[in-house]
Every structure is written in structure tokens, then in C-alpha cells.
Amino acid sequence: MKKLLVSMLSLLLLTVLIPQFTFAAQADIKLYFNGKQLNPEVAPRKIGDYSMVPVRIISENMGAKVSWDQAKQMVTIEKADIYMQLVINKKEAVLNSKAITLEAAPVLLAGNTLIPVRFVAERLGLLVDWDDATQSVYVKTPDPSNGGTTPTPSPTPTPTPKPGVPQITSMESVGDQIIIKASGPIKSKLMYLSNPERLVIDLPGTTFGSGIMVPGAGQMGGVWTANPSISAIRYAVNDPATSTIRVVVDLKVKSGYSLIEDGSKGQVVVQLKNAKYKVVLDAGHGDQDPGAISISGKQEKDFNLTMVLKVKKILDQNPNIQVYLTRSDDTFVTLDGRCEFANNLGANVFVSIHGNKWVPSTSGSETYYWRPESLSLANIMHKNLVAAAGLPDRQVRQNDFRVVKYTNMPAVLLEVGYLSSPNDEPQMFNAAFQDRVAGGIANGIKQYLNLN
Structure with missing residues (x-):
């Protein structure tokens, strides 16, 4: 089979050296995660108007998987349904396969990659605050609800539904079933992902109804569950362009599943089960x-x-x-x-x-x-x-x-x-x-x- 060759652009040596000089005079800042001060090998610092932190902090404290591509000078951050690719000294990045522009470009400093903490943390469902008096960044998980397994979204007014667009009216975990109800027929797409184990349910062409707590910007809503094999059930608008709501079921163990109802009758029912x-x-x-x-x-x-x-x-x-x-x-x-x-x-x-x-x-x-x-x-x-x-x-x-x-x-x-x-x-x-x-x-x- 003939394949097109993909060329790779190499970074100039200057792009690697610039951060070593530019940031030497910048004052270090303090970083706190859920109230605990973190002390990474390379201290976080303020670069211009933006707080930059070592990417290792993301991996160790925010539950994300981080990988580094030396040839491309690129860091990849993955967590549940979030996927980011950031390149050293470039504001252009990728978020869930879509091109975006960062508030500040990642940099290399003493062999460590520093990234804009607010952009990354908020997309991982975390809250970020800045205290100018103490020159400190505070990163924290949202307040837990219903046993502490799921983030609580900031209350947001329910959007005015578009004419003819089905509304998601309820989501619940009942036994080994995930049940999603809508005001009319909807489509559903299921995907199982590993590392970590999770089931993703996409609901394109839908919006939130009055019975759903709508997550705030950069946050996710949560569904209470008593199922011992589920660590959390989260939801958010995944793709505004197609009005797709994504539900992620975080699993503690490998699980099989079957689609009992596909949404054609206004209800999606997914059955979890032990399976190979x-x-x-x-x-x-x-x-x-x-x-x-x-x-x-x-x-x-x-x-x-x-x-x-x-x-x-x-x-x-x-x-x-x-x-x-x-x-x-x-x-x-x-x-x-x-x-x-x-x-x-x-x-x-x-x-x-x-x-x-x-x-x-x-x-x-x-x-x-x-x-x-x-x-x-x-x-x-x-x-x-x-x-x-x-x-x-x-x-x-x-x-x-x-x-x-x-x-x-x-x-x-x-x-x-x-x-x-x-x-x-x-x-x-x-x-x-x-x-x-x-x-x-x-x-x-x-x-x-x-x-x-």
C-alpha cells in the first residue's frame, strides 16, 4: 500500500535556548493543590501575565497522563475524554483534535516543560485562583457531592432550548445500568477506552433540559452512583458545533457493556457487565x-x-x-x-x-x-x-x-x-x-x- 510521507518540522536551536535566558529574572511563585503547597524540581513562575507550572505537576497531582515527544518538542496530556497536544514555544495547540490558541506558549526551563496552568487545569475540570498579594496559584477540585465521587458544577441557568432539539431530562445510575432520558428520540454513540478504563456515551444533537444541572464553563456535571465498580459519572458539552453532550463513566475495573436502548424511543440504557x-x-x-x-x-x-x-x-x-x-x-x-x-x-x-x-x-x-x-x-x-x-x-x-x-x-x-x-x-x-x-x-x- 502506498502511503503519503509526512514531513516533520524541526525547531531551531534558538527556540530552545530563548527560555533559558528570558525567564531567569522572573520571580518564582507558589503553587497550591487542594490547599497543599507543591514544591516541584523547577518552581512555577509568572511569565508576563500568565502562571506557568511544570507539566510533571499535572501528571502527579491532577490525575492526567503526560507524555513527551523529544523530536517534536511536544507534550501530550490525556485524562478521560480530554486530549491535549502542546508544542514548546508555540501558542497553537490541539484540544480533542481541534486547533486552539493558548494564552501563553509552553516553554523549556532547565530540562522541564512549563505550561499555562489555568488553561490546562480548567479543561481537566479543576478550579484555578490567583492571589496577587502572596503571588500564589491555587488549584483545587470542585466541591464533592453525593459521597464525594463526582465534581459539583457551578449552577448555570438552563439555556433556552432550540426549537426541535431534544433535551436531556435526566441521567441516573441504577444498579448496573446507566439510564439517560430525553424529551424525544435521540442518537447515541458508545466508545470504550482503556488506560484508564472508561465508557464514553456521546449524544449528538441534544441540549440540557430543566431537570439537569448545567455545568459551568470549563467544568463538568456529575451523576451520583452507588455502583462499587464506578468511580464517577461525568457529563459536559463536548462539541458545541454539533451540540453533542458527552457522558463519561469512569470505571474502577474492566467492564463489558451492552446497549439495551439506543435512544430512538427517547431513552438510552447501557448495561454494564463483567466481560472479556x-x-x-x-x-x-x-x-x-x-x-x-x-x-x-x-x-x-x-x-x-x-x-x-x-x-x-x-x-x-x-x-x-x-x-x-x-x-x-x-x-x-x-x-x-x-x-x-x-x-x-x-x-x-x-x-x-x-x-x-x-x-x-x-x-x-x-x-x-x-x-x-x-x-x-x-x-x-x-x-x-x-x-x-x-x-x-x-x-x-x-x-x-x-x-x-x-x-x-x-x-x-x-x-x-x-x-x-x-x-x-x-x-x-x-x-x-x-x-x-x-x-x-x-x-x-x-x-x-x-x-x-
């Missing part, structure tokens, strides 16, 4: 679609199927995983059919396996993803793929291939190697190589699901 992780393995191409033809005349579809069957054999040994195949023999399944298969299953992970083709000099392994929630899976899978294959590392890349764009769960497409490469092709049809790579792919899936 559902992993869909997709062997690219098939039947009349051979895929790429290798330099020795072999067909990509055969390589893909062989790899999928080997990965399945390994994963079948884990009692916590149930493997499903989009095809188990030389048959043809449409791209939309593959997506529909995985979506209907409510799968937790989707992995599509392929062989690549370009010019003979191109060699190596690539991993593709599209949606932000798939990036964590892509990074883990790629690391394991490259280590097992031993081919050149051609990086994790973003591309809107249909099977990773229209699947609801975290999804990746693995290009194991290049069938057009005299270096890669002989290895790709070698049984020992295939067994090694199949083990790497299986390990990546288990690592993502915390089953290693």
Missing part, C-alpha cells in the same frame, strides 16, 4: 483484492492473514481476551464492513495488519492512527512492533484510513514492512520472523490492556 476484552484483528485485503504484490510475486493478503492467525493463537491463551477476526480465510470484506463488524461488537481494540509497498530503497515498520483516543494504543503497538521486527523505525503516523477513522474504539493500522524492499520482503515471509512479530503485536495489545 474484545479484540478485533483485521487482515487487510482478501479474495479478489490481493493488496500489494511483493518483489518475488507473493501477495500481501496472504501475509496479512498469516500474521492475524498467529496473533490470535497467542492472544487466545489469555483468559481475559476474546479475539474476533474480520476474516479468517481468503474472503473479501469491505472497509465499511470491517468497521461495522468491530463497532457492532463494541470492541475494545481494533488492529489491522498490512504489508507496505513503495520504492525498493524504502524499508521499515510504520503504525497509523487517526483519532486522538487511538494515539496511546498506536505508541504502544509501534514500540512493540519495531522491537520485534527489527526493521527501520518509520514512526507513528496519522492518516485517515477508513478502518481507523470509522471504528469507534481505539484503532491502529500496522505496516509491518515493505514488500517492495529486498531487505524486508524475505524476512516477512520467514516463519521465525512472523512468529516474532506476532508475539510483539500480541504483547502490545496486552500491554495496552494492562494484561502483561
Whole structure:
């Protein structure tokens, strides 16, 4: 398969050096989280009108996952349904796959990344105050309600409903069910995410009714729950453009789920249940679609199927995983059919396996993803793929291939190697190589699901 090459812009050395001089004269400020003063390795400081704090504080005290890409000089912050990418010395950032402009650009200082605390903290559902007299920043979680599991939103007047737009009138947790009621028929989209475990319910084309406490700006509403496997149920407007309300069910343990009522009758009912992780393995191409033809005349579809069957054999040994195949023999399944298969299953992970083709000099392994929630899976899978294959590392890349764009769960497409490469092709049809790579792919899936 031919792929477009993605070029990466490297930062000039000056952009790294500037922060070391610019901020040396800035006075340190104090940082408090829920009343406790924090003392990070590099002190927070005021840069211009904005309070900047080390990104490590976000990870250690605010319950977010933070990762650093040295090559791109980029920090990624993930928590529940929040996903942010911030680049050193750039105000342009990404929030849930949308371009935004920061109040202040992140900077490097003594090897630490400093980020604007108000912007990040408020998007994680926290409150931020500044005390000018003591030069202190106070970050705190909103007051707990109903047992302390869920933030309490600031009261906000219920918006005037738009004509014809269904209103969400109630949300409740009853036993093992999440029940959402509306004033009329609504659509629902479910997605299960791991690391941490959570169920996401999107309700596009809806608004809040009078029976719902509307969260304030930068905050989330909460639903009381007595279910011991649920740590919190949160909701907010996720996408104003499509008027989508997002409900996030934070889980303490891995859980299965089933959609009992889809909203077509004005009610969404989701049943939580104990279940295995559902992993869909997709062997690219098939039947009349051979895929790429290798330099020795072999067909990509055969390589893909062989790899999928080997990965399945390994994963079948884990009692916590149930493997499903989009095809188990030389048959043809449409791209939309593959997506529909995985979506209907409510799968937790989707992995599509392929062989690549370009010019003979191109060699190596690539991993593709599209949606932000798939990036964590892509990074883990790629690391394991490259280590097992031993081919050149051609990086994790973003591309809107249909099977990773229209699947609801975290999804990746693995290009194991290049069938057009005299270096890669002989290895790709070698049984020992295939067994090694199949083990790497299986390990990546288990690592993502915390089953290693």
C-alpha cells in the first residue's frame, strides 16, 4: 500500500535556548493543590501575565497522563475524554483534535516543560485562583457531592432550548445500568477506552433540559452512583458545533457493556457487565483484492492473514481476551464492513495488519492512527512492533484510513514492512520472523490492556 510521507518540522536551536535566558529574572511563585503547597524540581513562575507550572505537576497531582515527544518538542496530556497536544514555544495547540490558541506558549526551563496552568487545569475540570498579594496559584477540585465521587458544577441557568432539539431530562445510575432520558428520540454513540478504563456515551444533537444541572464553563456535571465498580459519572458539552453532550463513566475495573436502548424511543440504557476484552484483528485485503504484490510475486493478503492467525493463537491463551477476526480465510470484506463488524461488537481494540509497498530503497515498520483516543494504543503497538521486527523505525503516523477513522474504539493500522524492499520482503515471509512479530503485536495489545 502506498502511503503519503509526512514531513516533520524541526525547531531551531534558538527556540530552545530563548527560555533559558528570558525567564531567569522572573520571580518564582507558589503553587497550591487542594490547599497543599507543591514544591516541584523547577518552581512555577509568572511569565508576563500568565502562571506557568511544570507539566510533571499535572501528571502527579491532577490525575492526567503526560507524555513527551523529544523530536517534536511536544507534550501530550490525556485524562478521560480530554486530549491535549502542546508544542514548546508555540501558542497553537490541539484540544480533542481541534486547533486552539493558548494564552501563553509552553516553554523549556532547565530540562522541564512549563505550561499555562489555568488553561490546562480548567479543561481537566479543576478550579484555578490567583492571589496577587502572596503571588500564589491555587488549584483545587470542585466541591464533592453525593459521597464525594463526582465534581459539583457551578449552577448555570438552563439555556433556552432550540426549537426541535431534544433535551436531556435526566441521567441516573441504577444498579448496573446507566439510564439517560430525553424529551424525544435521540442518537447515541458508545466508545470504550482503556488506560484508564472508561465508557464514553456521546449524544449528538441534544441540549440540557430543566431537570439537569448545567455545568459551568470549563467544568463538568456529575451523576451520583452507588455502583462499587464506578468511580464517577461525568457529563459536559463536548462539541458545541454539533451540540453533542458527552457522558463519561469512569470505571474502577474492566467492564463489558451492552446497549439495551439506543435512544430512538427517547431513552438510552447501557448495561454494564463483567466481560472479556474484545479484540478485533483485521487482515487487510482478501479474495479478489490481493493488496500489494511483493518483489518475488507473493501477495500481501496472504501475509496479512498469516500474521492475524498467529496473533490470535497467542492472544487466545489469555483468559481475559476474546479475539474476533474480520476474516479468517481468503474472503473479501469491505472497509465499511470491517468497521461495522468491530463497532457492532463494541470492541475494545481494533488492529489491522498490512504489508507496505513503495520504492525498493524504502524499508521499515510504520503504525497509523487517526483519532486522538487511538494515539496511546498506536505508541504502544509501534514500540512493540519495531522491537520485534527489527526493521527501520518509520514512526507513528496519522492518516485517515477508513478502518481507523470509522471504528469507534481505539484503532491502529500496522505496516509491518515493505514488500517492495529486498531487505524486508524475505524476512516477512520467514516463519521465525512472523512468529516474532506476532508475539510483539500480541504483547502490545496486552500491554495496552494492562494484561502483561
